[in-house]
Amino acid sequence: MKAKILIPLFLLSVFSSFSQEANAPAFGKGLFNLVGKDSSFTMKIGTRMQFLTVAEWQEGDDGGYGNPEQNFLIRRARLKFDGFAFTPKFKYKIELGLSNRDISGVSPFTRNTPRYILDAVVMWNFAGNFELWAGQTKLPGNIERVISSGNLQQVDRSLVNSRFNIDRDVGFQLRHHFYLSDNFLIREKLAFSQGEGRNVTEGNEGGHQYTGRLEFLPFGQFTKKGDYSGSDLEREEKPKLMFAVNYDINQDAVKTRSNLGSYMINDVGLYETTINTFFFDGMFKYNGLSFMWEYAERDADDPIAKNSDGTETGDIVQVGKGINLQSGYLFKNNWEISGRYTNIKLDEGITGRSPETQYTLGLSKYVVGHKLKVQSDLSYLTVQNGSDELMFRLQLDVHF
Secondary structure, eight states: OHHHHHHHHHHHHHHHHHHHHSOOOOTTSOSEEEEOTTSSBEEEEEEEEEEEEEEEEEBOTTSOBOSOEEEEEEEEEEEEEEEEESEEEEEEEEEEEOSHHHHOOOOGGGTTOOOOEEEEEEEEEEETTEEEEEEEEEOSOOHHHHSOGGGOSSSSOOHHHHHHOOOEEEEEEEEEEEESSSSOEEEEEEEEEOSSOTTOOSOOSSOOEEEEEEEEETTOOOGGGGGGSSSOTTOOSSOEEEEEEEEEEEEEEOEEEBTEEEEOEETTEEOOEEEEEEEEEEEEEETTEEEEEEEEEEEESSOEEEOTTSOEEEEEOOOEEEEEEEEEEEOTTSEEEEEEEEEEEEOHHHHOOOOEEEEEEEEEEEEETBTEEEEEEEEEEEETTSOOEEEEEEEEEEEO
């Protein structure tokens, strides 16, 4: 009992002492920015949360929409730590998820424990423009997934991302960049990972995952890494463009969406098949106008899971293709209107899923950029030979 009282008091005294000795950073720059006395390390400690409310209407048999289903939730709540150790060429990042949506996904393969760790990665600039990454973090996949959930243009990511993204995994990444001319920048990103997704601790059940991404920036770098941030908050004075191609091979994958989705279980353990995912995406920004696009396509060697005797288990790899087009304009008063068109066409003969199209209209107010903002959007989802849906979302985003 004494320990339960003493530990919080100890932590409170430490933070109180620190706050008396150092000035807190500006809003949105972290809670604490620590620097070693000999400058041999740095650490920025930050936190953020998103409070979301959702209302959804389902089309009835009479063609009308009844009372909505409503939900209030803490969509995300996270702690972040980043900096360098010993030398600025050796950086690190740790991000922990605390909300139920962040830590869900308990399974025997995570030893039935919550999945707190989002990122735990080190990044070593070992020579010239080469960086070697090791640990768990986002794979170099589609642009919408790699953009932080705190830097999105609309309340959340599109259906293309939810169906096709390759998310996080544990492994190694090699990154390099060079200039083809004075402004034409090319970035190469390669990854070799376990192929099971994040926080899997019971070994590699299938093969491995191989990811490659090639990015082209013909007009040079975006201001403050704006190619991986929604909205043109920096109001680019000159047109900026980034487009990229991506290919991912998950050898002997055991989940329905590569390293995501549910496990495909059969009579001898886990069903394995190689899953391939292709992306073509990009970002354009100029003077408050932004446009992002993504095309995704997924196939598998044998997408229908089977038992050892050839009978089907009912599990199916979600093969198919999708496109997402998204644009917005940021006014000088930091209000932004945005629109999104998303179309998903899974292989109906294999998955049994009908094509679906979603239209989204967004309205955002950026108080302190992405660090403090209020966002809302209204979406209309139409499913071929199915019922349509309306969804309204309102979200408050706060970063420290």
